[in-house]
Amino acid sequence: MKKYKRLVRLYIPDADFVCGEKFGISxxxxxxxxxxxxxxxxxxxxxxxxxxxxxxxxxAELNKKSALLELTHKLLEQKQSSDIWxxxxxxxxxxxxxxxxxSCELGAAKFIPVTCAHTVVHRINQERLQAIAIEAxxxxxxxxxxxxxxxxxxxxxxxxxxxxRNVIFCIERVEVASFSETVKKLAGKPLAILIGPEGxxxxxxxxxxxxxxxxxxxxxxxRILKSETALIAALSGVQLLEN
Amino acid sequence: MKKYKRLVRLYIPDADFVCGEKFGISxxxxxxxxxxxxxxxxxxxxxxxxxxxxxxxxxAELNKKSALLELTHKLLEQKQSSDIWxxxxxxxxxxxxxxxxxSCELGAAKFIPVTCAHTVVHRINQERLQAIAIEAxxxxxxxxxxxxxxxxxxxxxxxxxxxxRNVIFCIERVEVASFSETVKKLAGKPLAILIGPEGxxxxxxxxxxxxxxxxxxxxxxxRILKSETALIAALSGVQLLEN
Numbered sequence: 377m378k379k380y381k382r383l384v385r386l387y388i389p390d391a392d393f394v395c396g397e398k399f400g401i402s403x404x405x406x407x408x409x410x411x412x413x414x415x416x417x418x419x420x421x422x423x424x425x426x427x428x429x430x431x432x433x434x435x436a437e438l439n440k441k442s443a444l445l446e447l448t449h450k451l452l453e454q455k456q457s458s459d460i461w462x463x464x465x466x467x468x469x470x471x472x473x474x475x476x477x478x479s480c481e482l483g484a485a486k487f488i489p490v491t492c493a494h495t496v497v498h499r500i501n502q503e504r505l506q507a508i509a510i511e512a513x514x515x516x517x518x519x520x521x522x523x524x525x526x527x528x529x530x531x532x533x534x535x536x537x538x539x540x541r542n543v544i545f546c547i548e549r550v551e552v553a554s555f556s557e558t559v560k561k562l563a564g565k566p567l568a569i570l571i572g573p574e575g576x577x578x579x580x581x582x583x584x585x586x587x588x589x590x591x592x593x594x595x596x597x598x599r600i601l602k603s604e605t606a607l608i609a610a611l612s613g614v615q616l617l618e619n
Numbered sequence: 620m621k622k623y624k625r626l627v628r629l630y631i632p633d634a635d636f637v638c639g640e641k642f643g644i645s646x647x648x649x650x651x652x653x654x655x656x657x658x659x660x661x662x663x664x665x666x667x668x669x670x671x672x673x674x675x676x677x678x679a680e681l682n683k684k685s686a687l688l689e690l691t692h693k694l695l696e697q698k699q700s701s702d703i704w705x706x707x708x709x710x711x712x713x714x715x716x717x718x719x720x721x722s723c724e725l726g727a728a729k730f731i732p733v734t735c736a737h738t739v740v741h742r743i744n745q746e747r748l749q750a751i752a753i754e755a756x757x758x759x760x761x762x763x764x765x766x767x768x769x770x771x772x773x774x775x776x777x778x779x780x781x782x783x784r785n786v787i788f789c790i791e792r793v794e795v796a797s798f799s800e801t802v803k804k805l806a807g808k809p810l811a812i813l814i815g816p817e818g819x820x821x822x823x824x825x826x827x828x829x830x831x832x833x834x835x836x837x838x839x840x841x842r843i844l845k846s847e848t849a850l851i852a853a854l855s856g857v858q859l860l861e862n
Contacts, residue, residue, distance in 0.1 A: 478848055556859055596855070600758065608721075612851065616799055616856040616860070
């Protein structure tokens with residue numbers, strides 16, 4: 377919908393979308409509309425709630441005391457994101473923020489931060505990271521938002537949380553299967569992409585990971601990629617190969 | 620070569636590599652070895668010059684007055700990078716630095732910054748950007764360095780500089796060919812990936828670009844990607860599909 381592409385786009389998960397319905401928005405969103413985007417009553421924007429597609433809405437009220445939107449009509453039907461999770465070790469703030477943002481932009485359904493042997497960063501601010509994902513969803517025109525999970529232990533996640541999906545394990549300096557052949561083989565199945573911390577996985581971790589039958593080790597090429605580059609390459613690669 | 624993976628790796632384009640040869644390094648590199656990496660005479664590092672593969676070297680002298688390396692033996696044969704260029708509009712500093720870094724990390728041979736109708740940034744520091752590319756080459760274990768060209772006009776570049784390669788034109792909100800089919804069709808040919816500024820290309824530019832017979836318009840999916848994400852997705856996608 378080229379016509380509406382310049383309109384602000386907001387994620388409003390608590391509202392159910394029915395034509396003509398009015399609903400309030402959060403204080404943060406009201407502040408953003410009023411003070412950052414300089415919007416006022418009568419102007420249009422786009423909204424989505426993760427369930428009902430993308431809608432055109434009009435600002436019914438916008439002042440210090442209240443902010444009310446009115447739904448005009450549906451612009452686009454809801455589309456499901458790919459069933460792809462990202463498992464990645466926290467790295468330094470700037471690079472990790474980027475990993476969250478890009479993962480959401482590239483359509484991942486869930487991001488699980490995992491602690492590995494070589495992980496240096498042991499605390500994350502889940503709420504802040506989730507806010508980054510929401511902003512990325514709004515800007516990339518997704519219909520839903522990537523969920524950011526709390527920090528978990530790598531082995532626990534692989535053994536319990538991921539045991540019913542195919543894990544794509546990106547590894548370097550080792551002769552393993554080609555990325556494209558592996559991804560083609562797994563087309564349409566629930567996937568998780570596993571990316572190591574700076575410094576890679578420990579050899580004990582590599583043995584553990586490779587021992588799981590639902591893990592597929594792949595190479596992203598002969599160059600050594602930073603964690604965030606490897607993540608973007610693998611995540612976009614999976615989706616470009618599926619199309 | 621896992622054994623040497625922790626060794627510092629330096630790009631030394633002016634030296635020809637012959638076993639036992641000694642050569643000086645730049646002041647900046649000497650400072651880096653001595654003061655940043657805390658290295659001293661007798662320690663090993665890896666070097667490459669873009670022509671003769673990767674070599675093991677020993678620090679023969681390292682003090683305030685001089686810095687001398689001695690070549691020990693060749694570790695890896697020279698490998699040619701893919702014949703892929705990147706054409707992209709400058710964007711704000713942080714994102715553009717990232718585009719340069721990631722392009723080199725992902726193996727592009729050349730980066731041509733191009734001015735488009737919606738380009739907001741009209742000056743670049745070519746030398747600083749080239750230094751970012753060199754650092755990315757050193758860290759990603761490339762055997763050569765991506766060349767960063769001066770800022771040029773989009774139409775001139777497309778008409779003259781790129782007329783003998785296939786240009787992959789990443790466009791959004793339009794029904795065009797699938798990325799993977801296009802890339803497969805062009806496998807092995809010299810390529811250039813064209814990425815627009817924030818705000819996209821003007822409609823006049825789109826007509827001009829699409830009118831060139833060596834341009835292939837592709838989509839990277841239904842989501843709207845930031846320039847740097849689109850670049851990384853397309854560049855890694857091309858290479859993952861070719862393997």
